[in-house]
Each structure stands twice: as structure tokens, then as C-alpha cells.
Amino acid sequence: MERKIILENIEIDGIRLLEVYRENGGYKSIEKALKTMTPDEVVAEVKTSGLRGRGGAGFPTGMKWSFIDKKSGNPRYLVCNADESEPGTFKDRYLLEHIPHRLIEGMICSAYALGANKAYIYVRGEFKSIIGILNEALKECYKAGLLGKNILGSGYDLDLHVHTGAGAYICGEETALLESLEGKRGNPRLKPPFPAIKGLYGCPTVVNNVETLANIGWIVNNSGEEYAKIGIGRSTGTKLISACGNINNPGVYEIELGLPVEEFIYSDKYCGGVKGGKELKAVIPGGSSVPILPKNLILNTLAGEKRLMSYESLSEGGFITGSMLGSGGFIVYDEDACIVRNTYNFSRFYHHESCGQCSPCREGTSWLESVLHRIENGQGKMKDIDLLVSIASKIEGNTICPLGDAAAWPVAAAVRHFRSEFEFHVLHPEIVKNVKHGSLEKYLEIPVLTAE
Amino acid sequence: MNEKLFKYKLYVKNNNDVSFTPETLAKIQTIISHYPDGQHKSALIPILHIAQEELGGSLNVDIMDYVAGLLNITPIEVYEVATFYSQFYIDPVGKYVIEVCQTGPCAICGGEDIMNYLEEKLKIKVGETTGDKLFSLKAVECLGACGSAPVMQVNTEFHEFLDMQKIDEIIAKLRNESELTKPEELTWKERLS
Amino acid sequence: MFKVTIDNKSIEVEPGTTILQAARMIGGDVVPPAMCYHSELKNSGGKCRTCMVKVSQGSEKDPRPMPKLVASCSTEVMDGMVVQNITSPEVVEARKAVAEFLLINHPLDCPVCDQAGECDLQNLSYENGSNASRFEEEKRTYEKMDIGDLIQFHPNRCILCYRCVYAADQLTENRVHGVLYRGEKSEISTFIHQAIENDFSGNMIDVCPVGALTDKTFRFKNRVWFLKPMDAHRSCSKCSGKAAVWFRGDEVYRVTGRKDIYGEVHDFICNECRFEKKNSADWIIEGPRKIESYSVINQNHYKNIVIPSVINPIKETME
Numbered sequence: 001m002e003r004k005i006i007l008e009n010i011e012i013d014g015i016r017l018l019e020v021y022r023e024n025g026g027y028k029s030i031e032k033a034l035k036t037m038t039p040d041e042v043v044a045e046v047k048t049s050g051l052r053g054r055g056g057a058g059f060p061t062g063m064k065w066s067f068i069d070k071k072s073g074n075p076r077y078l079v080c081n082a083d084e085s086e087p088g089t090f091k092d093r094y095l096l097e098h099i100p101h102r103l104i105e106g107m108i109c110s111a112y113a114l115g116a117n118k119a120y121i122y123v124r125g126e127f128k129s130i131i132g133i134l135n136e137a138l139k140e141c142y143k144a145g146l147l148g149k150n151i152l153g154s155g156y157d158l159d160l161h162v163h164t165g166a167g168a169y170i171c172g173e174e175t176a177l178l179e180s181l182e183g184k185r186g187n188p189r190l191k192p193p194f195p196a197i198k199g200l201y202g203c204p205t206v207v208n209n210v211e212t213l214a215n216i217g218w219i220v221n222n223s224g225e226e227y228a229k230i231g232i233g234r235s236t237g238t239k240l241i242s243a244c245g246n247i248n249n250p251g252v253y254e255i256e257l258g259l260p261v262e263e264f265i266y267s268d269k270y271c272g273g274v275k276g277g278k279e280l281k282a283v284i285p286g287g288s289s290v291p292i293l294p295k296n297l298i299l300n301t302l303a304g305e306k307r308l309m310s311y312e313s314l315s316e317g318g319f320i321t322g323s324m325l326g327s328g329g330f331i332v333y334d335e336d337a338c339i340v341r342n343t344y345n346f347s348r349f350y351h352h353e354s355c356g357q358c359s360p361c362r363e364g365t366s367w368l369e370s371v372l373h374r375i376e377n378g379q380g381k382m383k384d385i386d387l388l389v390s391i392a393s394k395i396e397g398n399t400i401c402p403l404g405d406a407a408a409w410p411v412a413a414a415v416r417h418f419r420s421e422f423e424f425h426v427l428h429p430e431i432v433k434n435v436k437h438g439s440l441e442k443y444l445e446i447p448v449l450t451a452e
Numbered sequence: 453m454n455e456k457l458f459k460y461k462l463y464v465k466n467n468n469d470v471s472f473t474p475e476t477l478a479k480i481q482t483i484i485s486h487y488p489d490g491q492h493k494s495a496l497i498p499i500l501h502i503a504q505e506e507l508g509g510s511l512n513v514d515i516m517d518y519v520a521g522l523l524n525i526t527p528i529e530v531y532e533v534a535t536f537y538s539q540f541y542i543d544p545v546g547k548y549v550i551e552v553c554q555t556g557p558c559a560i561c562g563g564e565d566i567m568n569y570l571e572e573k574l575k576i577k578v579g580e581t582t583g584d585k586l587f588s589l590k591a592v593e594c595l596g597a598c599g600s601a602p603v604m605q606v607n608t609e610f611h612e613f614l615d616m617q618k619i620d621e622i623i624a625k626l627r628n629e630s631e632l633t634k635p636e637e638l639t640w641k642e643r644l645s
Numbered sequence: 646m647f648k649v650t651i652d653n654k655s656i657e658v659e660p661g662t663t664i665l666q667a668a669r670m671i672g673g674d675v676v677p678p679a680m681c682y683h684s685e686l687k688n689s690g691g692k693c694r695t696c697m698v699k700v701s702q703g704s705e706k707d708p709r710p711m712p713k714l715v716a717s718c719s720t721e722v723m724d725g726m727v728v729q730n731i732t733s734p735e736v737v738e739a740r741k742a743v744a745e746f747l748l749i750n751h752p753l754d755c756p757v758c759d760q761a762g763e764c765d766l767q768n769l770s771y772e773n774g775s776n777a778s779r780f781e782e783e784k785r786t787y788e789k790m791d792i793g794d795l796i797q798f799h800p801n802r803c804i805l806c807y808r809c810v811y812a813a814d815q816l817t818e819n820r821v822h823g824v825l826y827r828g829e830k831s832e833i834s835t836f837i838h839q840a841i842e843n844d845f846s847g848n849m850i851d852v853c854p855v856g857a858l859t860d861k862t863f864r865f866k867n868r869v870w871f872l873k874p875m876d877a878h879r880s881c882s883k884c885s886g887k888a889a890v891w892f893r894g895d896e897v898y899r900v901t902g903r904k905d906i907y908g909e910v911h912d913f914i915c916n917e918c919r920f921e922k923k924n925s926a927d928w929i930i931e932g933p934r935k936i937e938s939y940s941v942i943n944q945n946h947y948k949n950i951v952i953p954s955v956i957n958p959i960k961e962t963m964e
Contacts (some may be wrong), residue, residue, distance in 0.1 A: 023819070077878065168827070185824070187825075190719045351829065353828065354828035355827060356824075356826075356827055356828040356831035357692050358691075358694055359805075360694055360743060360746050361806065362828060362829055362831070363746035363747070363749055363750060363829070365828070366828075367746075367749060369781070371782075394739075395742075397713045397714065398694055398697065398714065398742060399694070400692070400694075400716075423803045
């Protein structure tokens with residue numbers, strides 16, 4: 001079933017402009033929220049909606065909002081996390097490029113609900129054009145009285161500005177983002193205290209993903225109850241999925257949560273099947289940090305049920321036979337993809353992006369990369385495969401921020417589901433040296449192992 | 453040769469005069485005004501973007517010390533930040549910095565071939581700059597455009613769905629443009645304020 | 646007052662106390678090792694991950710355990726909290742992991758390192774390290790860097806605890822060094838050619854848990870276990886003048902701050918006291934420093950040392 005909330009009207013020419021956006025029903029929620037609702041009522045609607053953070057962790061947004069410290073008397077801040085850098089994820093970029101006012105509308109409602117008079121959008125530095133688009137959109141809003149002092153005569157003031165990063169994946173972690181916003185190195189902070197108590201400039205702060213905030217306008221307009229009717233179970237609403245890799249139609253799709261994974265991969269409305277008519281080999285369903293799943297486990301759970309695009313269904317089976325919805329970065333691998341090379345590639349990414357603050361991540365990510373580099377280049381030994389699992393398990397859970405986990409999970413999952421491919425690299429260095437891409441199974445008689 | 457020997461040179465202050473134009477300084481004041489009183493250090497990253505673009509393409513000690521002076525912070529605070537973020541270049545770069553994405557989704561769609569082709573075409577290795585100081589080639593991690601893989605950016609201008617032919621066209625276009633004055637449409641300064 | 650139980654030993658502490666501080670109040674085996682936390686340096690801690698413990702009960706009110714191990718140096722106690730340090734296999738395992746990570750790129754050059762005998766990493770690896778390394782790659786190395794005539798800097802040995810950065814930030818007026826670059830390539834540096842020189846820069850040597858920052862005026866002069874540290878003081882206009890003076894015979898080899906049993910200095914001394922007063926006549930000697938019985942510095946120096954009660958039963962059996 002087609003259901004558009006965030007990308008509604010995206011096909012309309014000029015929807016990037018305030019005038020066109022308003023003609024098509026935009027900014028109605030501001031009138032409703034600021035003039036007819038109390039901040040607590042907005043928070044209550046968001047709680048009822050069951051909306052969960054779209055940045056990866058899936059934490060209930062309404063609950064996150066309710067933690068904000070209102071007693072301290074310090075100014076409160078709302079910060080939008082548009083530091084989208086998770087490999088495989090490009091949904092926020094698409095949204096901001098085409099319909100920036102969706103975010104701004106959501107941010108005004110949210111800032112009102114939180115009692116914040118200052119808000120920032122933290123955009124990664126590589127999205128220079130997006131920064132221009134957002135600033136244009138903000139100027140339009142200031143001019144139209146949607147931002148600034150006394151918004152639409154409601155008595156509520158809000159200043160909203162764009163801030164830019166400069167190339168650091170770690171700044172997608174909310175406390176590293178706040179450090180970076182304060183003009184420092186993007187080193188994640190120790191938690192507790194959480195940003196809701198001590199965030200930006202030591203004041204209560206809520207950090208939300210672009211897509212999360214883009215939902216708020218709709219929820220205010222149509223009520224949390226209506227929103228909760230969309231989706232499946234505790235996965236309410238729609239989700240932007242950015243599909244890429246070896247598929248026919250890469251791109252951003254808004255799906256209702258609960259869509260079968262099989263339909264998403266093979267339907268012409270979405271991915272359109274594997275490119276070149278090849279076989280599906282594996283999928284990373286939620287951005288590079290989540291465990292990779294082989295074909296049989298991504299299409300069906302171990303219990304034989306159809307795997308659905310929802311927080312619960314994708315994590316069915318835990319990390320042994322399941323994965324995560326994560327940020328919605330859906331990476332598809334065809335039969336010719338080399339899992340070892342791909343795992344090495346992601347390890348290099350995490351090594352490059354580790355902030356270097358805490359020892360397990362700083363040392364562990366580089367060690368993982370070195371060992372994988374050896375295996376990939378035909379210089380690995382059998383014991384190196386177990387070493388990888390061991391290093392990954394020693395990083396996981398022992399670091400300040402989730403980057404350590406994100407570096408460890410993909411390696412552990414790749415070895416778990418594709419161990420034979422790692423063994424092949426060790427046993428046949430002469431073949432590996434020459435074959436850079438391509439399925440190694442064709443050289444082997446044994447099938448891919450699955451975790452059972 | 454130990455390839456893991458990190459050769460960090462210590463840099464030198466040349467005491468060259470660097471300064472922004474009055475117009476840029478006014479823009480910088482606007483950016484600083486976006487942050488609460490006393491939190492002007494927040495403007496550091498935006499200002500470094502502008503400095504890098506307007507004062508020669510990379511950040512040398514003189515520029516960083518100048519920025520530190522503008523924000524009334526110590527120089528080491530600027531060095532710490534400038535060396536942390538990968539978009540800031542400490543060593544001189546060519547006029548066009550070509551950054552090719554090497555991460556997973558781009559890699560499985562041919563990102564590595566694009567890099568090899570560029571190395572061949574520009575006759576330099578990753579990390580080097582051409583003799584005419586026109587092109588620097590860098591390998592970068594995910595640029596957030598995996599749906600249009602493989603991608604690269606030239607001075608933060610994105611180029612998507614790359615193949616050999618497209619690379620030829622882009623390089624030829626840049627070679628021509630470099631003789632003109634300013635190729636880019638909008639600067640950091642204009643986008644940020 | 647909050648009641649907290651660590652490895653089955655309970656104590657009542659003020660709200661706001663961290664688990665590590667509470668453990669230090671109990672003392673003995675329940676105290677987790679700490680490499681980056683320093684009680685006199687604000688914001689320090691949380692980075693090295695050696696002090697991680699398991700919170701098996703969050704508090705009396707909310708008895709749920711914490712999902713992950715926590716850094717004891719930066720986690721405040723709650724009333725009724727139950728903590729496991731060495732009684733938790735998970736904690737022991739994690740500590741071994743951290744020791745391994747800290748050592749993979751650390752040069753194993755203790756025989757030529759001036760810090761040997763008083764090195765926190767040496768102690769950590771002695772207790773939690775393994776006999777053989779699984780690391781087959783080449784170690785990370787840096788070029789040498791000269792930061793002046795007083796402090797010797799070995800970047801290869803640095804474990805990035807940030808203590809010297811906080812010390813420079815909080816004890817001196819103008820910090821000129823910091824942590825540069827990112828991730829595995831991070832390093833302590835001044836970035837430009839300059840010496841780290843100010844009245845209190847020498848304290849960076851004392852706060853460094855490893856041999857990355859050592860006393861250039863003492864370099865290769867002697868082994869710490871051949872020296873006899875004495876508590877001594879002098880009247881100084883810049884600092885407290887309370888120092889530890891290290892003798893061999895009548896000769897003063899070096900002057901340091903007085904480190905407590907956790908390696909922390911609480912009275913920071915100035916560079917004049919540290920580097921210029923190397924004559925026994927400069928100091929008023931208070932007496933020999935108390936050194937933990939396990940320390941190599943203790944060997945052959947002091948008579949009538951008090952043997953800790955834990956060892957007594959063994960001693961009795963032996964006798």
C-alpha cells in the first residue's frame with residue numbers, strides 16, 4: 001500500500017519553495033500547534049503516535065522529548081541531526097534537497113513542544129549544496145514570519161540556523177555532534193549526563209534525525225492516533241529507505257513499515273530486483289553498521305516467517321540470525337559480490353572514522369582492518385578468522401559511543417554467515433590475488449553456511 | 453620501510469599577512485551572531501570552511517592563527533579542530549580537489565575502477581597533486597550518495613553515476629574552466645549566511 | 646548518604662561520589678585500575694576503559710542492572726547500587742581486552758624506558774596482560790619530536806589518556822599542545838615548532854601514566870628502583886614546595902610531585918623545584934616515602950616494612 005507522509009507532494013514542481021509548499025497545505029501544523037495546542041499537548045500527540053527515532057537506534061521520540069529538563073531554568077535547544085554519513089544511507093539528503101520545508105515545519109512544531117527558542121540544523125560539510133538550499137528556505141521563512149520573533153502572532157519566538165560539519169562520520173553520534181556544534185573536535189561525551197539534561201552549551205537539548213522531525217507536522221495535523229494506525233505493531237508510520245548496491249532501481253522510497261522484504265527487493269515499484277538478472281546473495285538492511293544477512297535469512301526469519309521491513313521483524317533472531325532496521329540504508333549484494341572484500345572495506349571506513357578517544361575503538365578498528373587486509377590479499381591464516389571474531393567481541397560494548405559496536409558488528413556477522421568465504425581466501429591465496437570481485441563459490445563445491 | 457611510520461611534520465609560522473575582505477568579515481559576524489553570546493567558538497568550523505576557500509585552498513599556520521585571533525581562542529584549539537575533520541587540508545592542494553568515494557556501496561558499483569582510471573588519467577597516485585597544481589586526488593569515505601554510485605566530489609561539487617566517459621568530460625571541462633576566473637556558482641560564505 | 650556495595654564490601658558515601666572514588670575509600674582489591682582518570686584534573690577519565698565495572702543493581706529504587714559495563718571513574722553511585730569489579734568474569738575479560746588493545750601499538754621497550762618501575766601500563770599488563778601477543782602487524786611509530794630542554798617526549802609510548810592536555814589547560818595559563826588528528830593517527834603535539842615551557846609544565850611528566858613524557862634532566866641517569874624517594878619540602882613562592890626527592894647516596898637524582906598509591910599527585914610543584922633544586926641542601930627532608938610493598942622501588946631499601954594483612958597468613962604458614 002502506498003502511503004506518503006514525508007515525501008507527500010514531492011513530485012510537484014517548485015515544492016522546494018515556500019510559496020508552492022504552502023499552496024499545497026504546508027505549514028498548517030504551525031497554526032494549529034502554536035495557536036490551539038499547548039506544548040505538552042504536542043508532546044502527548046507524538047507519544048501517542050509511537051514515532052521512533054529514524055536515525056538508527058529507533059528510540060521512541062515522544063519519550064526522548066519527555067526527558068528534557070524543564071526545571072533547570074536554562075535555555076533549551078533543539079538540534080536536527082543532518083550529518084547523514086552512514087554508508088548506504090542517503091534518505092535525508094534526498095528529503096532536504098527536494099522538500100526542505102518539510103523539515104523546517106516539523107522543527108518549528110517540535111521546538112515549540114520542547115520550549116526551545118533556538119534550534120540548529122547540523123548538516124555534514126560534504127552537503128554544501130544542501131546548506132545553500134536550507135539557508136534559502138530559512139530566509140523565506142523569516143520573511144514570511146514563520147521564524148523569528150512572535151511567529152504568526154502566537155507570541156512564540158524561534159531562531160533556526162544551519163550549522164556545518166567538515167567531514168567526520170562520528171559527528172552523527174549525538175554528543176559528538178554537540179561537541180562539533182560547540183566548535184570542538186567531534187569526540188563523543190560520556191553519558192550520563194544525557195543531552196536532555198546537559199546538552200548543547202551545558203543546557204537541556206534534544207537531538208533528532210531529519211526524518212524523525214519531518215514526521216511531526218503530519219502528526220500535529222492528523223493526530224498521533226491516526227499516525228499510529230499506519231505501520232505494523234510498535235513500528236508505526238512510514239520509513240524512508242535508501243536502496244543501493246546491485247539493484248535495478250537504486251533510490252529513496254517511502255514505505256509503510258511492515259512491507260515484506262521480498263516485495264521491497266523484487267517489486268518494480270521499489271528496488272526492481274537484482275541488477276542483470278543475477279541471484280541475490282546478501283543484504284545489509286540498515287546501513288553498514290548493522291549485521292549483513294544472507295539471502296535465506298533476509299527473506300525469511302529462521303522460524304520460516306516472511307521478514308518484514310519493520311524494527312521488530314528485521315531484528316527477529318537477534319544478532320545470530322537477525323539484523324536491524326537501523327537508518328534504512330538498504331544495501332543489496334548480488335551473487336558476484338565478495339563478502340570479504342566488502343567487510344574489509346567497511347572496516348577501513350570505521351578505522352578512518354574512529355575519533356581515537358577511547359582505546360578499544362582506536363586500537364581495535366585499526367587491528368580489524370589490518371587483519372582483514374591480510375586475508376583479502378591472500379596472506380591470511382586460518383587462525384586470523386577466529387582472531388577477527390575475538391577482536392570484534394572485545395571492542396563491542398567496551399567503548400564510549402556506539403561507533404565501536406558499529407565497527408564490530410559487521411565483521412562478526414560476515415564471519416558468522418560467510419565463514420566459508422573467509423576460509424577460501426586463506427586456502428586459495430593465488431585465486432584471491434587475481435579475483436577482486438566475484439563469487440568465490442564458483443571455485444568451491446561447498447555451499448554457504450548459515451547459522452543454524 | 454615502515455609504512456606505519458606517521459611522519460607528522462611540525463609546521464612553521466611564516467608570519468605572512470593573511471586577512472579576509474571586509475565583506476567576508478561582515479559575513480563572519482553574521483555567522484557568529486547565530487550562536488548565543490559567549491559561544492562564538494561555535495563558528496569555528498564554518499569560518500575554517502570560508503578561510504580554506506578564500507585564502508588559498510588549504511589551511512596553513514598563518515591562516516589558522518588568524519582565525520584563532522578573530523574568535524579570541526588559542527591557536528592550538530584551531531589546530532586540534534582543523535586536523536580532526538577530513539575536509540580541512542593542512543598541506544597545499546591543487547586548484548581542484550577530486551575526492552572519490554571508496555566505501556562499500558560505491559566500491560561494489562565500480563568506485564575502485566573510477567579511482568584507478570583517474571590515477572591513470574592524471575598520472576598521479578592517490579594523495580598526490582599534479583605538477584601544474586591543477587588537480588589533487590584523494591580517496592574519501594562515504595559521501596552519502598550511495599544511490600547514485602559511484603560518486604566523487606570536486607571541491608564539494610557532486611558528480612554521480614560515474615563512468616570512464618563522464619570522467620573524461622569532467623576533467624576536460626575543469627581544464628578549460630581553470631583558465632577562467634571562478635568556476636563555482638556559490639561559495640561557502642554565500643551558502644552559510 | 647548513599648550505600649554502595651562493591652565486590653560484596655559496602656560503604657556509605659556522599660551523593661555525587663563516583664564508583665571509583667567509593668572503591669578507593671574501601672581500598673584493596675576492589676579498586677579498579679585507572680589510566681586516564683586523575684582526581685585533580687577536571688573532565689579527565691572515561692577514555693582508557695581500564696576502570697570499567699559491572700553494575701549488577703542500579704539502585705535500591707530501580708534494581709535493574711546497567712546493560713553495559715560502565716567506566717567507574719565517571720559513573721556516580723546511586724543509593725543501593727551493587728557493583729562488581731574483580732568478582733565479575735565479564736569485567737576481568739574486558740580489562741584484559743583493554744590491556745591488549747593498549748599494548749598492541751605500545752613499544753615493549755621497558756628495559757630502556759625511564760618510566761619502568763613506576764609505569765601504570767606496566768602494572769596493568771602485569772596483572773591483566775597475556776604472555777604472548779596476537780598482534781602480528783607492524784607497530785605504529787611516530788617521528789621524534791623535540792618539545793624543549795626539560796621534557797622528553799616519546800610519541801610512540803603515548804596511550805592518549807589526555808591527562809597532560811588537561812594539566813596544561815588547568816595548571817598553566819597558555820596551553821600550546823593538544824591532541825591532533827583523528828582515530829588511530831591521533832597524537833599529542835604542539836603542531837608548530839615550539840617548546841612547552843611555563844612554570845608548571847613539568848607536571849605533565851607526573852600525570853603521564855606511561856613513559857611518553859619523562860624528565861629530560863633525569864634521562865638515563867638511573868633506575869627508579871635504585872633510588873630512595875624521600876618526602877621533602879622547601880619554601881617556594883610559586884608552589885606548595887611539597888615534593889618527593891629521589892636520592893642515591895647523598896646525591897639528588899630527581900625531584901617529582903608526591904604520588905599517592907594510585908599514582909596521583911595532589912600538590913603540583915613548579916619547574917624551579919623540579920628541575921633546578923637538585924642539591925640536598927635545597928630541601929628539608931621529612932622522611933622516607935611510603936611505597937607499596939609490591940613496588941619494585943621498595944626492594945632492598947626499607948627495613949621493618951609493614952606487610953599487608955592479606956599476605957600475613959601466607960607468611961605465617963611459611964614460618
